Amino acid sequence: MPDYLLTATSPSGKRKTQCIQATSAQEAMLELETDEYQDIVLHTDDFTAALSELMPQKVSTKGPITPADHVALRNISNWGIFLMMLKKQYQRMLLIIVCWGIFTILLRLVSKSGSDGLMRDLMMISAALIVAPFIFAILTIVLMPVRKLKRVLEATYWGRWDEVLEHLPPLQNKMPQVEFAVRKAVALAGLGKLDEALTVMKPFSDPSKTPHWLYLSRLADVYEAGGQQDQSLECRAQAYEADTGNSTLQLSYANALLRMDRDLERAGHLLEKIELLPLSDQQEVILPLFKGLLELNRGNYRMAVNQCTEAINRLKPYVANQPYSRLHADNAHAYTAIALAELGEMEEAERLFQSALPRLKALNSTQIIERYQQAVLGNKT
Numbered sequence: 218m219p220d221y222l223l224t225a226t227s228p229s230g231k232r233k234t235q236c237i238q239a240t241s242a243q244e245a246m247l248e249l250e251t252d253e254y255q256d257i258v259l260h261t262d263d264f265t266a267a268l269s270e271l272m273p274q275k276v277s278t279k280g281p282i283t284p285a286d287h288v289a290l291r292n293i294s295n296w297g298i299f300l301m302m303l304k305k306q307y308q309r310m311l312l313i314i315v316c317w318g319i320f321t322i323l324l325r326l327v328s329k330s331g332s333d334g335l336m337r338d339l340m341m342i343s344a345a346l347i348v349a350p351f352i353f354a355i356l357t358i359v360l361m362p363v364r365k366l367k368r369v370l371e372a373t374y375w376g377r378w379d380e381v382l383e384h385l386p387p388l389q390n391k392m393p394q395v396e397f398a399v400r401k402a403v404a405l406a407g408l409g410k411l412d413e414a415l416t417v418m419k420p421f422s423d424p425s426k427t428p429h430w431l432y433l434s435r436l437a438d439v440y441e442a443g444g445q446q447d448q449s450l451e452c453r454a455q456a457y458e459a460d461t462g463n464s465t466l467q468l469s470y471a472n473a474l475l476r477m478d479r480d481l482e483r484a485g486h487l488l489e490k491i492e493l494l495p496l497s498d499q500q501e502v503i504l505p506l507f508k509g510l511l512e513l514n515r516g517n518y519r520m521a522v523n524q525c526t527e528a529i530n531r532l533k534p535y536v537a538n539q540p541y542s543r544l545h546a547d548n549a550h551a552y553t554a555i556a557l558a559e560l561g562e563m564e565e566a567e568r569l570f571q572s573a574l575p576r577l578k579a580l581n582s583t584q585i586i587e588r589y590q591q592a593v594l595g596n597k598t
Contacts, residue, residue: 219266220275221245222284225254234260234285241462242266242495260288262497264465267431271393281305291499292538295364302357306350313346362391369400370540376579378407395421399435406443414439430459434466437473444581446477457487464494468507475510476584485511502531502542506549513556521556525549547576551585558592566593 221242224234239245242263249257261269269275282290286301293301365388372380381404389397398421402414418436421427437452450473457463457470471487474480488507496504509524528549535542554570557563570589577586 219263219270220261221266222260222288223249223257224260224285224288225249225257228253232256234283234288236284242464242497243462246495259495259497260291260499262465262495262500263460263463264431264434265497267428268393268396271395271427273390273393281309290363292535294538298357298361298364299354302354303350306353310346310350362388366392367540373400373403374540374544374580375576376407376581378404395427395431395435399438402439403442406439409443411439411443411445414443428460430456430463430466433459434469437469449473450477450479462494464491464496464500467491467494468500468504472507472510475507475514478514481511481514484514502535503528503545505531506545506552509549509556510552513552518556518559522553522560525553525556529553544576547573548585551577551582551589555585555589555592558589558596561596563593563596 218238218240221237221239222234223237223245224232226232237245237248239248242259242261245261246257246259282305289301290298365384369381369384369388372378372384381400385397385400385404388400398417402417405411405414405417418432418439421432421435424432433452433456437449437456440446440449440452453466453470453473457466460466467487468491471484471491474484474487488504488511491504505524506528509521509528512518512524513521526549529546532542532546532549536546550569551573554566554573557566557569566589574586576582
């Protein structure tokens with residue numbers, strides 16, 4: 218069964234992050250609620266859990282990297298990872314280092330004057346034991362897949378498709394094959410090679426090998442990168458219908474409807490329903506962004522500003538280390554700018570829009586750019 222990471226307060230009052238195997242996020246939370254845990258925070262949504270099950274080698278939470286560490290790694294800098302790994306290495310080698318130090322001191326006390334060469338060798342070994350955790354920690358930073366994946370995601374969210382294809386190959390056996398394929402396919406579609414991109418995705422259309430909702434959701438990303446918005450929306454609708462209890466699919470479908478300004482009633486209904494589902498902490502962060510876009514499309518500009526501002530504030534702790542949080546923050550700035558322009562607050566609107574404009578241009582988000590320009594023009598007239 219999939220693994221879910223949750224943080225909760227036990228009946229004894231102890232706050233703890235743990236890994237629970239369950240068929241769904243709702244079942245995982247119900248297990249803790251049944252055991253009278255309180256203040257439960259879900260860290261793994263159903264989409265992420267399903268992807269984790271498809272990893273070439275399932276990541277263990279029972280080794281030196283604890284469930285709490287796995288949660289922390291989602292939003293930590295390279296320097297933070299280095300310090301974490303250094304601490305773990307010293308914890309693992311502490312007993313060896315202490316025992317070796319005691320042995321060296323005792324040997325020094327009982328050794329004769331003619332054993333200087335032996336003591337020099339022992340001291341060199343001692344120094345090596347002390348330095349070894351630094352080397353292991355540095356190697357971890359250099360070789361870990363997460364660092365390389367962040368580079369690919371950063372290039373993806375800036376539309377640097379050639380860079381994605383350049384940095385992707387080393388990750389082939391480090392991530393689910395469907396995820397590797399979609400990263401490649403999205404880049405190809407972004408370069409105008411949609412047919413080739415669809416060919417890359419074709420092997421994952423078999424429901425017996427890949428959950429069909431997962432395939433459809435990722436296929437929607439490919440169509441979107443290729444500029445085929447209608448096909449992308451259709452795929453997201455089909456993915457949602459295939460698993461209506463999946464909060465990620467519901468959010469993605471609602472967001473697609475809102476970005477295309479289609480069927481606001483259905484989009485609003487989806488956002489209302491999603492709050493009845495277990496949401497991960499990351500989904501809670503971005504939910505106000507989608508609510509803000511809904512209010513923007515409804516013409517409730519002040520409410521749109523309030524919701525998008527809340528999203529921006531929630532995203533602030535994550536933008537330094539998460540490429541997708543920076544993407545959402547730029548979108549939130551753009552939506553806020555449009556709403557402010559509609560309200561006539563032009564100075565702040567222009568400041569926010571200019572901060573988001575490089576991303577909008579990089580991703581060819583002409584619809585958002587034109588919508589802001591229309592709001593500015595309408596305010597002038």
